[in-house]
Amino acid sequence: MELLPARTPFALRLLLAVASGGIYALAYPPVGWRWLVLPGVLGLLIALQGQRGSKALAIGFLHGLAVFAVGLSWLYELFAVWAFFLWVVLAVFPSMFAHFQGLASQRGVKGWHFAAFTAANWGSWEYIRSELFWLKFPWLSVGSAIGPNGWLPWIGVYGVGALVVFGTALISLRHWKGGGASFALVLGACLVVSRHAEPRDDDPATVKLGGIQGEEGTLQDLLAATRTLLPEGLHYVVWPEYAVPYDIRANVKEWNLVQQLCRDRDITLTFGTQRHEAGGEVWRNIALTVDPSGARGEHNKVHPVHFFNDGVAGTTALPIETRHGKVGTPVCFDCDYEGVVRHMTAAGAEMFVVPVMDAKRWTARQHDQHAELMRIRACENGRWMFVCTTSGVSQVIDPSGMVHGRLGAMVEGVLTGSMRRESGLTFYTRLGWLTPWLVLGTAIASWILLLWPKRRDKAEEGVPA
Template identity: 30%
Template sequence: MPLGLGVGLALCLPPSPLGFLAPLPLLPLLALGGFRFGFWAGVGFWGVHLVWLPLSFVVLFETPWGAVPYGPLVLAKAAFWGLVFGLSRGRPLARVGLWVVQEYLTSLGPLAFPWGFLGYALVEAPGRMLARWGGVYLLSLGVLMVAWGWLHFGRRWWADRVLFSAPSLGLVGLLLLWAGFWLWPLPQAEGRVGALLVQGNINPLRKLEGFSAESVYLELTREGLRAHPEARVVVWPETAVAQFPPGLFSLLGDRELLSGLETGFANRFVRVAGGQITHFYDKNRLVPFGESFPWSDTLRPLYRFFFRALGFEGELAGRSPGQGYTPLGRYGAFICYESVFPSVARQLVRQGAEVLVLGSNDAWYGPSFGGLQHFQMGRLRAVETGRWLLRAGNDGVTAIVDPLGRVVERIPQRQPGFLGGSFAYLGGATPYVRLGDWAVGLAGLLGVLGLLARRRAGGAYTKVKYGRS
């Protein structure tokens, strides 16, 4: 049973369009079980939600060793769920609060992997606009509270006070989650600016073997500017080139270029204007076991064995993280993995960014749905900050997202091309930009209150009805 419930919940998160069904599997997940129940529910959830990992790495590296990280990651994430379920056994409200807190904790530290947040179930719903108030954590809390409301007040179906019946409470919750468009007005834009986003579709393993992508990006940019001469800003993806090709600056003229630049020691994004680099930003949140190697001194033999099994030779070398979140002038540039950290885009906007620019290289996901899942999570950063998002991916998803979280322009994945569109520079600050992750504090308070509250006599119904978990 718990395994199936976890699978059902996973099928409600991106890239699935079934997010509106998320409260249904959450009803029993909030009511039942302890550590063992939560662990097996987590195995079902993470086994499906992260199945892109073996699907992509086995194909990309052409070896079954590519599936090795999948098992330990699923088990570790499932154990975290088990801990939450064990602490909140028989206390659904406590489980609601602790669930959101554990989501937040997974975004911290050297092993940060903030995947699987319940709030992303609303990414296709108008209610995603609530993220302007409290980020994805407020959305997670909202989804959980709708399920908790149905669970808690369901026994009052025939209560005299109709306002507190399950249907009424569920209707109010759903209205809040779906009607978020009108809870915060959008700032007025001064005017639209043309943009050209370039998608090179370069196999990342070919680049490691020495393939140069400069001519590819130069030619695609030339074709793109010919088709969209109104573009004033050109965006290339993460680590697009190691150096800029001859003839690029004359092609750009007075246009600006925002591009990933392979430096060897840092994952860098730069702004080029007037034929020279004016600003640069180095990626701060590095991918664990890909760009950074925790406990490398102790685990160096294991790292070497695994990397050689994947076909990599040479010494273990990670990237150097950046030293802060500094916009490239008006542009809040961030890189790939950083798009799943709400705090990154928030800090860039707090430092003055008027538009978000994301460079990514999702070709590492191979033919799996991982790249699309990554995109769906990252597009919520536009809503949280009230900014346009220009997203250039090596093999996609290359798209333009407006401050309402709507995808206004997009081109197909896994083929070279370019995208012409427009955006606006915006000022102001949403409540989330001003106040940050206050919803996590609220969730923590609910968790504490739920743990301290005396369990009612009726609260034992779960043990009597369902038996021991």
């Protein structure tokens, strides 16, 4: 049974689509009322009931436009009026979701089958938008609104999103028990997540770290801040992405200063810099790791930021061998997507340090939303993560996605904390990452069946049997 009467004016359905999109956006920072994602999705499903064709497309599009214009309003600070076109492109994905919802309804898909199709349909368009489309954009997914939970190490953020939408779809069909059971599974998974104990100083797997959060400092400022960094006995220091926005190894004097710092303080240092090739015509955005013996290795950013001159994309995601075990050093945007951290973990990364550049002019809203994605990656792969940014949010995150230390947006300062090397692999790292692919395969098969011309009774067409 439908929750919205069939004769409801189309204008009211459009209004519901827009309102539910705005509600959906409030599930994310700066408001961050996570469970508003449920009425946000539910409102869209109710508005779509009984609608198909251009009407379904319009409902889905307006819902998506409200989600991204409200939730990603900070894009205006980056692109001015061009941000509107980005919101329009992103709104195409919920519009396509709505189109296939209409086809499924038209074909008579009902009950549990319709709820399962809804979950696969939503999960697939969300995954395409986030990971497969040229303009990959993983922000504002349903699973990221839910946050760290017990399902992430099993089915990942996209699997969690599909599970939540499945329960919401059952509620929209008045299958109260089934929807309640689905939500109970998600709520239970949130409640079972617990903060890891602080790593003990006497544990040989413990590593003490410090990070410098600052956007406008010079190399001399970073060197001075690191020399005065407290507490004593730090093993590892992290500077942000673009801390040294040129090829430091091409400047012998400055490169020697960095190496001397590591020798004097007996630390391992990871920081953002560049590597130039082909006479400087080609450059790469890298996280360089150094210790008293010299350079230990580098990671070339795999996912440069769209529309920015962010260097040539890297093609590998491997940890760095250090005195403190194997350390993953993804750069900023690499952690927005599920693959880089997972590949590094599978290759033996025992913990992560992440240099990040989130500019002040992008606003605290952007910083706080971005910080949530780091927590998702830590929880999916069961690893400690130390994030050091230019203007926030720097964090110490445990393998359950819980924050042990935080330096907020728009401030300068230092963050210190301890992490523990981990070696076990979550199910997600091993096989669970295939969940969105299974969902996508199911959806594609369903889409093909829905688009296939429906067979009609020959007698109805007047064709002799």
